Amino acid sequence: MEFDPNLPWRTIHGHGFNAHVGPVSFARVSDSEWRFFLDIEAHHINIGGVCHGGVSLTLADIGMGSGAYAAGGNRPCTTIQMDAHFIAAAKKGQRLLGAARLVRATHELAFMECELHAGGRQTLRASGVWKYLSPRKG
Template identity: 40%
Template sequence: MTHTPVTPDDTWQLVHDEGFIDHIGPLYFRENGDAPQWVGFRAEAKHRNINGVVQGGMLMTLADRGLGRIARMAHGMNPVATVNFSYDFLGAAKIGQFVECHPKIVKETRSLVFMEGEVWAEGELIGRGHGLWKKLSKAPSTT
């Protein structure tokens, strides 16, 4: 039996998040030189939908997290909030594949960050995320 590495190589680092991502992850990020970081995960059985491929909501979560991470970085690591998000399904990810999101900033204003990103499953383009993030002055209240 061969072992499939969790990440494709050792350039990927664990995303530390004890909230929702802890339940569906782990997620990993990769520094990408001067380009935005990439975010990815190894598709496991828990990500499977009724058709036997990765659940669409998992792919959307990956894209939302990947784009939001770059929006936050553009805002000096200050909080941001998703205002609008859409996802185009172009293909499917199979269980066992490493799936990654390649986000980029399309436009930035004083209060908003317009984002898009491609989602890839081991060399195949399987989706595109598009979104708008609001730059916040402080984190939303939890009470």
């Protein structure tokens, strides 16, 4: 997967925990596919000198969750299940580029898949389920 500068990128600085990870940039490719990226900086690096696995998991969660949110008509949703396989490490200075895809959506759930790539190599493969939240009463 290569970075496409021609996609309609939008940078999100996030809030709460996500603000510590980002900013993350997003682009909608289709009604069921999104791209996103994070530039790996010093605070993303673990003691082994590579991108911390928690950063990769968080980016995958943000990317798939944002896709589920968009696919559900901007309905809030929450992660209820996520599986991930680490394949290779990203390094400081690399762009961690993700692709998320909606596999299936019901009224209550979104099933998502995701890949992350850095330096021309796949670094992570993940899938998960997001539950759409009911509007709060009161």
